[in-house]
Each structure stands twice: as structure tokens, then as C-alpha cells.
């Protein structure tokens with residue numbers, strides 16, 4: 568076995584255990600990606616985006632690029648949330664300039680063609696990437712594994728790609744709740760075992776992205792987002808009780824209270840709209856907070872960035888806190904603004 572640095576003293580792990588640190592650890596959602604010229608170069612060596620995700624040499628390289636450049640406190644596995652439906656047997660592809668496309672499920676009957684047979688074999692390159700990262704990362708850098716939450720992944724499976732109003736997927740839930748439940752339950756099972764395998768390959772923390780949680784009325788939010796995430800977290804904890812989980816239920820407003828109290832996550836990712844003082848007063852006694860710089864302030868840079876970082880630190884860095892964005896980095900971000908951000912957060 569190659570060297571494996573112990574997790575417990577890494578800043579990210581300390582913050583997730585509830586410690587308040589003199590400087591918050593920092594990493595950024597989508598820290599690897601198109602805003603970096605070296606990413607574009609490596610991506611050009613792959614046969615499309617999914618091939619990049621499934622080729623450990625290339626996936627390790629793009630994961631490490633932002634660590635070399637900026638020295639973030641954590642590294643997130645380079646992959647995508649849509650490898651899960653792909654491994655379940657659905658057709659998934661990425662169109663240049665358009666984004667993800669899937670052969671949409673049209674009825675409960677289409678579910679018969681999906682399943683867990685061959686699931687982990689399909690994802691073996693991802694586990695290999697995780698294992699190699701754990702060996703290659705600097706001793707102080709924590710390794711985060713991830714998956715999409717069931718609803719967010721289901722939305723792509725039912726819409727066939729990105730969506731404006733999630734009308735098709737939500738209509739399934741409202742008109743055919745039993746079929747919709749089967750999709751969610753399959754994803755709870757698949758995602759739990761996918762994350763457990765990532766942990767066994769070397770991930771020290773896992774994050775669940777519920778990027779589209781913010782579109783539901785309250786009872787549906789509980790049923791289709793909070794409860795499935797609770798189940799996944801409980802399944803992970805049953806096997807790996809010491810591995811912290813960060814949940815990012817983007818856009819859920821006041822329901823962040825329920826996610827803080829009931830999800831079982833140690834970390835809660837705040838989207839850009841969450842008021843800082845409210846989060847400090849109502850959430851931070853229960854979970855480590857992560858967030859929530861507007862990614863567009865990172866595009867703007869300068870004084871806007873400086874003030875925003877100061878406001879976030881002033882409100883949240885007095886308790887358990889991880890500095891991050893409120894959603895992923897956008898491709899037009901100037902790499903030197905990330906450098907400016909690192910200096911501001913570590914000053």
C-alpha cells in the first residue's frame with residue numbers, strides 16, 4: 568500500500584468535526600474546469616468529456632491542476648453526476664456547446680432496462696482515479712468524493728438533459744408518484760453504494776449535490792430531496808460512521824433549517840442567496856457551513872470580491888466553516904481572480 572496520510576489533521580476534516588479554525592479551509596465547487604487553460608489542453612487529449620471522466624490518467628491530471636495552481640485545502644474528484652445513470656444503463660452523452668443529453672425515460676416500463684448489474688464494473692475507472700489521487704495529493708489536501716442527489720440526477724434522466732422548469736420530471740412526481748418513487752429508490756441504492764466504494768477507494772469526505780432541490784413545494788421537497796438524502800447518508804454511516812458528508816441542497820431557502828437538523832450531514836453547502844447572519848444564528852450550531860460566494864463576484868474580482876469575502880468571513884468564520892462558492896465556478900472566471908480569492912481568505 569502506498570502512503571496514505573491520515574485524514575484527521577487536515578483542515579477540512581477538522582472543520583467538519585465542528586472545529587472553528589483561525590482561517591477557514593477553502594475549496595471551490597467546479598475548481599477543475601474550463602476556466603483553466605491547462606484543463607482545456609488535457610480535455611483535448613480525451614475523446615469527449617465522458618472519456619475524460621473514465622480515463623484515470625487524465626481525470627487524475629485535471630483533478631490535480633487546481634491544487635498545483637492554488638493549493639486548495641481540498642481536492643474534489645474529477646467526474647460528473649451523470650456517470651451514475653450511465654452506469655445504470657441509460658444512454659448519456661455530452662454535446663459540445665450544449666451540455667449533457669440523455670435518452671429520457673418515458674414511463675415506468677423504461678426503468679426495466681436500468682439496474683445495478685455491472686454498475687461497479689462500469690465505474691471502476693472512477694474508483695481507480697480516487698485511489699490514485701489519494702496517493703498523489705499533497706499530505707495536507709483532503710480528498711472529496713461526490714455524487715448527485717437522487718432528485719437532481721433523476722431530473723436529467725427524465726428530462727433528457729438540462730431543463731428550465733423541470734416540467735416533465737415534476738409531472739412524473741405529481742401524476743405517477745409510484746413510478747417516480749421507483750426512480751428515486753433506484754438512485755438511493757445506486758448512489759449509496761457508489762459513495763461507499765469511493766470511500767473505500769480513498770475519499771475522506773463525500774459531497775451530495777442537490778443542485779435543483781430549490782424547485783419543490785415544501786412537502787415534495789421533503790419527500791423527494793430531504794428523505795432520499797437522509798437515507799443515503801444513513802446508508803453511508805452504517806458502514807463508515809466516521810466519514811463526514813456535505814450536503815448541498817441548492818435554493819431551498821428556509822428549508823435549510825430542516826436539512827441542518829434532519830439530514831444527518833456534517834456539512835451544509837449554502838447557496839449564494841442564503842443570508843449570512845441568519846445562517847450563523849440558525850444553522851451553524853448544528854452543522855459546519857460551507858459557502859457561499861456568488862461565482863459571478865469571482866468573475867468581477869476587485870473590490871466587489873474583496874468586500875464579499877470580508878462579509879462572509881465576518882459572519883461565518885467565527886464557527887465551523889469552509890469557504891466555498893454558492894454554486895460552481897463559471898468558465899469565464901479569470902484564473903488570477905481565484906489567486907486573489909486565495910490571498911483574501913488566507914490573509
Ligand SMILES: Cc1c2[nH]c(c1CCC(=O)O)Cc1[nH]c(c(CCC(=O)O)c1C)Cc1[nH]c(c(CCC(=O)O)c1C)Cc1[nH]c(c(C)c1CCC(=O)O)C2
Pocket residue numbers: 595596597598599600601610616643644645646647648649665666667713715729776778894895
Ligand atoms: C448538475 C451537475 C452536473 N455535474 C455536476 C453537477 C452538480 C453541481 C452543479 O450544480 O454545478 C457536478 C460536477 N461536474 C463536474 C465536477 C468535477 C469536479 C469539480 O468540481 O471540479 C462536478 C462536481 C465536472 C464537469 N461537468 C461538466 C463540465 C464541463 C464539461 C466540459 O469540459 O465541456 C465539467 C468540468 C459538464 C456538465 N455536467 C453537468 C452539466 C449540467 C454540465 C454542462 C454545463 C457545464 O458545462 O457547466 C451536470
